[in-house]
Amino acid sequence: MSDVSQPAAHPPVTDWVHDFDHTDPQWTDDPFPIWDQLRAASPVVHTERFLGCYMPTTYEAVREIANDTEHFSSRRIIVRDVRPEVARNAAPPITSDPPVHKPAKQLLLPPFTPDAMKKLEPRMRAICNELIDGFIADGKVDAAARYAKYIPVQAIAHMLGIPESDSDLFINWIHMILELGIKDESKLLQAVQEMSAYFTTHIEQRKNKPTDDLISYLMNAKDKEGQPLEESHVLGSLRLLLIAGIDTTWSAIGSSLWHLARTPVDRERLIAEPALIPTAVEELLRAYSPVTMAREVVKDTTVSGCPVKAGNMVLLSFPAANRDPKMFPEADKVVIDRRENRHAAFGLGIHRCVGSNLARMEMQVALEEWLKRIPDFALDPAGTVTWSQGTVRGPRQLPILLGKAM
Amino acid sequence: MTERLRVRVDPDKCQGHARCKALAPELFELDEYGNAHEAGDGIVPPGLEDKAWLAKSNCPEIAIDVIEE
Numbered sequence: 001m002s003d004v005s006q007p008a009a010h011p012p013v014t015d016w017v018h019d020f021d022h023t024d025p026q027w028t029d030d031p032f033p034i035w036d037q038l039r040a041a042s043p044v045v046h047t048e049r050f051l052g053c054y055m056p057t058t059y060e061a062v063r064e065i066a067n068d069t070e071h072f073s074s075r076r077i078i079v080r081d082v083r084p085e086v087a088r089n090a091a092p093p094i095t096s097d098p099p100v101h102k103p104a105k106q107l108l109l110p111p112f113t114p115d116a117m118k119k120l121e122p123r124m125r126a127i128c129n130e131l132i133d134g135f136i137a138d139g140k141v142d143a144a145a146r147y148a149k150y151i152p153v154q155a156i157a158h159m160l161g162i163p164e165s166d167s168d169l170f171i172n173w174i175h176m177i178l179e180l181g182i183k184d185e186s187k188l189l190q191a192v193q194e195m196s197a198y199f200t201t202h203i204e205q206r207k208n209k210p211t212d213d214l215i216s217y218l219m220n221a222k223d224k225e226g227q228p229l230e231e232s233h234v235l236g237s238l239r240l241l242l243i244a245g246i247d248t249t250w251s252a253i254g255s256s257l258w259h260l261a262r263t264p265v266d267r268e269r270l271i272a273e274p275a276l277i278p279t280a281v282e283e284l285l286r287a288y289s290p291v292t293m294a295r296e297v298v299k300d301t302t303v304s305g306c307p308v309k310a311g312n313m314v315l316l317s318f319p320a321a322n323r324d325p326k327m328f329p330e331a332d333k334v335v336i337d338r339r340e341n342r343h344a345a346f347g348l349g350i351h352r353c354v355g356s357n358l359a360r361m362e363m364q365v366a367l368e369e370w371l372k373r374i375p376d377f378a379l380d381p382a383g384t385v386t387w388s389q390g391t392v393r394g395p396r397q398l399p400i401l402l403g404k405a406m
Numbered sequence: 407m408t409e410r411l412r413v414r415v416d417p418d419k420c421q422g423h424a425r426c427k428a429l430a431p432e433l434f435e436l437d438e439y440g441n442a443h444e445a446g447d448g449i450v451p452p453g454l455e456d457k458a459w460l461a462k463s464n465c466p467e468i469a470i471d472v473i474e475e
Contacts, residue, residue, distance in 0.1 A: 109439040114424050278428065282464075340463040348466055352421040357440065 010049065010183075017041040021049050022079065022292065022315055023182055028389045032332065035320040043304035050079050052312040054297070055320070059328075059344065061304040062321035065295060065314060066348040072295035072314060073097050074351060078391055079294045079313050080182045089232040091240035094351060101350060107221050107229075108237065108354045111159070111214060117361040120155065124362060127154045128369035136373065136402065140380055143261075144254040144398035151366050152249035155358065156242060161213025162202060169198070174247050178391045192239065199238045203231070214241065241355075248290050249359045251394020252345075253366045255288035256281070258395050259334060260367075261379045266336045271375050274368060280336045281363045286343035287334045289319040290394050293347065318344040319393065376403040409474045411450035413458050415442045419469035429464055430457035442469075 013024045016034050021027065027034055038045050039057040046054050056062045065072050074097055075086045086095075093104035110116070131150055135141040153167040173191040181188030202215055210216045218234045229237075260267045270277055295314040302308060322343045325331040346353035353359070379385065383399025413433050415426070422440040426433070432454055434442050450458045450472075462470040 106439055109422065113436060113438070113440040114427060115436075339460065342464060342466045342468075344466055346423065346466075349421060352423060352466075357424060 017045055018047070019049065020045060020047045020055060020315075022317075023390050028387050028393075031319070031393070032323060035317070035323055036332075039320070039324065042306060044306035044308065046312070050081060050313055051083055053079055053315055054303075054308055054312055055315040055317060056303060057317075057320055057324075058304065058326065059321040059324040060326075061306075062316060062318065062344060063348050064303050065316060066344075066351070068301070069098050069101075069350065071297060071299045071301040071308070073298045074101075074295060076296045076313065077294050078178070078182065079315050080185075082185055083313075084185060089230065089236040091236045091243070092233055093237075093354075094240055094244065095236075098350070103224050104233070104237070105350070105354065107218070108241075111217060112354055112357055114357045114361075117357045120158070120358075121361055121365060123158060124151070124155060124365045125369055127151060128366055129373075132369065132373050138402075140399065140401050142383075142397055143257050143400045144250070144395045147370070148253035148257065148366070148395075148398070149250045151253060151362055152246045152359075155249075155362055156245035159214050159358075160238070160241065161211050161215055170242055170246060174243055177243060178247065179389055182390050195239050195242065196235050199235055203234065214238075244353070245355050245358070247388065247392050247394070248353075248355075249362050251290035251388065251392050252285060252288070252359065252363055254395040254398055255290065255393075256284040256363065256367060257370065257377075257400070258379075258385065258398055259284060259288065260371075261377055261398075261400055263334070266334065267371070267375070267377075269336060270367070271371050274371070276337060277364055277367055277371075278360075279338070281360060281367065282341050282343065283334055283336055283338045285345040285363070286322045286328065286338070286341055288394075289322050289343070289345040290392050291345070291347075291353075292317045292319060292391055292393070293351070294391075318347060374402050377401060378403065411455055411458050412448045412473045412475055413444045413450060413461065414448050414471045414473065415444055416469045416471070417441070417443065419467045421467050421469075423466050425464045425466070426461035426470060430454065430461040433458055433461065 010021055013019055013021050016037055043058045043061040044054050044056050056065055074095055077095055093101050096104050131147050135146055154164045157164045173195050176187040176191035206216050218237055221229055270280055293316040295316055297308055297310045297312045300310050323331045346356040377400050380399035380401045385395055386397040388394055388396050420441050424440055426442050427436050433445055435445050436442055458472050462472050
């Protein structure tokens with residue numbers, strides 16, 4: 001076991017099937033051949049790392065686990081080196097199990113319906129165009145850092161009613177929780193504390209002066225018994241909305257632009273047939289799903305015939321499920337007009353992403369506005385594309401040359 | 407001779423992905439939480455059969471049935 005007080009250096013992986021590690025640089029750079037290798041070995045593989053962790057490798061095994069809340073708990077949703085005590089109201093409903101999950105989820109759903117997202121759409125188009133205005137004359141741009149990143153940040157800041165100018169603060173917290181926090185507990189705790197203090201200030205302000213935003217919405221929400229939510233629940237859900245709403249969609253937009261920069265034929269088709277963009281978004285979500293979740297095994301069971309023991313974590317890789325050729329013909333190919341696409345990018349079962357309608361709207365708008373103004377673009381051969389590590393995968397540096405910009 | 411189609415959403419399986427509403431807006435409705443149910447009695451008007459099958463084959467929760475009557 002590693003010393004929990006220090007960020008542990010993980011030894012490089014030499015045997016993926018028995019010793020996988022989703023923080024290994026090889027996984028970060030190109031996970032797809034690794035997943036194929038694991039899937040060929042077994043529907044469920046195991047590693048001794050992270051104090052013991054399984055990974056389902058097929059779509060079916062991922063579905064079984066996502067639908068089995070009796071044996072698999074959501075109280076821990078990030079696979080990390082350590083397993084500190086679970087905080088109550090960590091980030092409901094994503095960290096909740098039945099029966100408390102449903103009421104916590106139902107509170108968050110109404111502000112995120114497709115109709116609610118339609119009202120946000122004009123603001124999103126304006127945000128995208130303002131961002132494009134900022135770099136279009138330069139001839140090149142880091143599309144991850146200057147475009148993809150700011151679209152979800154500004155959207156969620158707008159919905160929560162917090163200043164869009166605090167974006168860099170949010171991004172730093174997310175980096176500390178989702179990346180550094182895997183190996184360094186203190187970074188995670190620091191970020192959680194800072195976020196709680198930040199939101200507490202905003203809650204206090206609204207006590208005298210209520211606003212028309214998600215913070216006031218949660219402050220005024222009532223539980224099943226008609227009582228206001230505990231402040232820790234409000235804070236937990238606010239942390240969740242901020243964390244879950246940003247680098248996920250940032251990654252999805254970034255990966256989509258990365259694909260289109262390298263694939264002129266798909267780009268040209270979407271410019272000629274913009275009505276195909278929503279279908280293309282689904283396929284890009286399938287092929288480059290950003291989010292890997294986790295569960296904790298709380299009772300022994302079997303998954304796809306494989307024994308699974310309590311006390312282990314589960315790396316619930318929706319991205320790997322979405323590359324399963326049994327479920328998706330030509331799974332490793334981006335088929336931009338794929339007609340049948342039951343992809344699991346937003347999860348399966350009761351924990352389906354509460355922001356899926358928001359993410360889809362942001363992706364469609366981000367691609368539509370970009371393609372309207374920048375129909376021709378390519379990766380900058382002088383630059384390097386880098387990918388985030390761990391729980392959420394997407395480009396963090398995406399140097400692009402803008403050709404024939406309009 | 408021609409069979410009539412009827413769509414049905416299993417409310418216990420639906421998790422509100424809303425793919426059906428995006429692909430076949432004439433055939434499905436969403437409630438205040440964004441969960442889907444079939445529009446009206448679920449009967450598919452002539453000409454919308456393809457959309458019914460498309461909605462079924464894109465539901466991640468396998469919550470949609472298309473019944474041939």
